[in-house]
Amino acid sequence: MKEARWKRFASYSAALGALMRPNLWDDRFCFRIVSRDWRAAGGPRLTLGEGSYFDLIDQSGPLTRELSATAHRSADPLPAWRRLPLRARYKSEPLSLGRRVVLASVGTLTIRRTADGQGEFYVLRRIKGRTATSDDTHNVLPGGMLQPASISPLSRRSDLSVWRNIMREFNEEMLGAPEAVGQGGAEVDYTRRPYSDFEQALTAGTLRVWTFGMGLEALILTPVLLTIAVFEADVFDVLFADLVLEGPEGIVITKMPLRDAEVGDLLKLPNVAPPLAALLHLALRHRDLLLSAPVRTT
Incomplete structure (x- = not known):
């Protein structure tokens, strides 16, 4: 130091x-x-x-x-x-919006649904010293602050979208694209790949996304919008054929079975981030819904 x-x-x-x-x-x-x-x-x-x-x-x-x-x-x-x-100061109301600035973040549990209806999820092992918060933890993949991708005033309106935020995080954290840190002047073209591929999968039903409400990280008193994305395996394997195994924030742990025993083993680790723990509990509770066969439109 x-x-x-x-x-x-x-x-x-x-x-x-x-x-x-x-x-x-x-x-x-x-x-x-x-x-x-x-x-x-x-x-x-x-x-x-x-x-x-x-x-x-x-x-x-x-x-x-x-x-x-x-x-x-x-x-x-x-x-x-x-x-x-x-x-x-925040004991009675940790989310008091009048007494402090409360920012929004989005945490997504990514699940690959296999042909036989089993689920596999992905975890980011954040490396100590690489990020300002939640470093040295097992965390959601992807996850990030709710923010625009450009300094353009137009981007603050066009990127005011949880879904677009999630798509950019997929591209950045799982495909290794340069992070859209909000300092460039060019808006993201969501009609181009891979964003158009994510949109097509969502429309076709081979990607389904649920929002499970807001969680609160007790240590830092920061709210997290908890979401789960379920990809059909054949679509996931195409969209993430170039999945990166290590990025700027840490190492990707792949294909963890969404089963009680394996999830329980992970949750016993001392450094599991609260958003990941919450989403895994929710995923097990709603596993039948999440792993049900989708209605494909194409």
Whole structure:
């Protein structure tokens, strides 16, 4: 670690960038949750506004460090709230939208459904030091912040789409495309491959996507939109023929059986990220639905 004695930083992100800069480190535009209505007519509704990635870092970092430092100093495995002044501010309502900036992220469990109706899922083993958050964990594949792919003002409207966000993450994390970090000026052309292939599979029924609601990462108090994507094996093998086994964020663990025993073994590991754990529990609970035969339209 670099020496930082007596030096003051304006924010946690400034300190992290100067002292322990991760491999992926950009203050990207992200969509902020402005309001939520789970009982809206037509289904749950989120209103999104403008935020930045460092809004997340400047909140999650101090919360994590505070809990870690307090736990190390205390013999009690559950530190008292009075010893956690930052976290205690959000005790009654961790998603208080009026008291802090709350960014939205999307975590997707990717399942390959075989011809005999079995499921195989994919996991990203994040390598320590490569990412600013959730490094050194087993995590969802793909996953990322809900954000546009370009600095173009038009992109902030055209990319305000969970589905487009998921498609870009498929392309980036599983096919190795350069990450759309929101700093380029060109909008993504979703009529071109591989996006057109994902759209075609979704329309044909050989790719099905479910949303299972919002989860909350208790350590960093960040909400995650929990989704599951199920590909038919023959389509998956074509779309991901060039599946990368290691990317900028970590190593891909392939074809884990979606069965109680194997999922149980994975969940016993000490570094399973909460979004992955939640999605695996949901996938087992709804396995019959997820692995049912699709109605193919072509």
